[in-house]
Amino acid sequence: MSDIFDVIAVSPHPDDAEIGCGGTLTQLAEKYSVGIVDLTNGEPTPFNDDPEIRIKESLEAARILGIKRILLDLPNRELMDSINARIALAKIFRQTKPKIVIGMQGMTPQASPDHYQSQLIFDAATFYSRLSKWEHLFEGLPPWRINHVFYYFTARELNLAPHPLQFIMDITEQFEIKKQSLLAYKSQFKAHPSYNPPIIDWIEGMGRYFGSMIGCKYGEIFYGAKILNFNLFQQFLDRSNNQEGQKE
Ligand SMILES: [Zn+2]
Structure with missing residues (x-):
């Protein structure tokens, strides 16, 4: 029996x-069941000779964040949106029944083209997950509808703004854990300070930038796949009423 997840990041x-949402994932993991699905093992890379090392590092990063992870093992560097890749990811969704899924959005020129292909696979898989009369493609797994689809941002994408729905999560309390989860990838970051910018400077700058937009120290930005039917006015009024009588 596979795990059931409330939240999956792809x-x-x-x-x-x-990089994109480690702080948010670890924050959610305090209350909910959270997982990462890695589409590829990410190897080869310039400074690592053994794919097993990257896998071990990724499991250590997941342990630090308090989440689980699944490796789909599609081909790194050759990741392409295809019917097989879509079905493979949709099958994970049908098995693990996430209520919220978060993917990487947008093109990343001069970084891996796998990133944009992953969005195409992700978008299709969230749709394939709910399609009826396709159980034969999913070993009999019934459809699973995912109503809440979001994207994270890693500061390599072209499309920062504007976007019909975007919000920032306050990850001030989780920033140190996020940093430690990234330092677990010694083969990628820690052993190679020649990387420019160093990973921690990059993560710190991105976190501070988004944090400053909402008046906190560190933040992570998210985009919605669609505009929400959500009564924000009600939320604001309820929150204001609850704050009445509090000290300034
Ligand atoms: Zn990547």
Whole structure:
């Protein structure tokens, strides 16, 4: 019996989801069941000779975040949106029944083309997950409808703004854990300070930038796949009423 997840983040390579939303994932993991699905093992890379090392690092990163991870093992560097890749990811969704899924959005020129392909696979898989009369493609697994589809941002994408729905999560309390989860990838970051910019400077700058937009120290930005039917006015009024009588 496989795990059931409340939240799944889909990562083209082990480390992308941590970069984009590691703070949010570990925050959610305090209350909910959270997983990362790695589409590929991310190897080969310039400074690592053994794919097993990257896998071990990714499991250590997941342990630090308090989440689980699944490796789909599609081909790194050759990741392409295809019917087989879509079905493979949709099958994970049908098995693990996430209520929220978060993928990487957008093109990343001069970084891996796998990133954008992962979005195409992700978008199709969220749709395939709910399609009826296709059980024969999914070993009899019934459809699973995912109503809440979001994207994370890693500061390599072209499309920062504007976007019909975007919000920032306050990850100030989780920032140190996020940093440690990334330092677990020694083969990618820690052993190679020649990487420019160093991973921690990059993560720190991105976190501070988004944090400053909502008046906190560190933040992570998310985009919605569609505009929501959500009564924000009601939320704001309820929150204001609850704050009445509190000290300034
Ligand atoms: Zn990547």
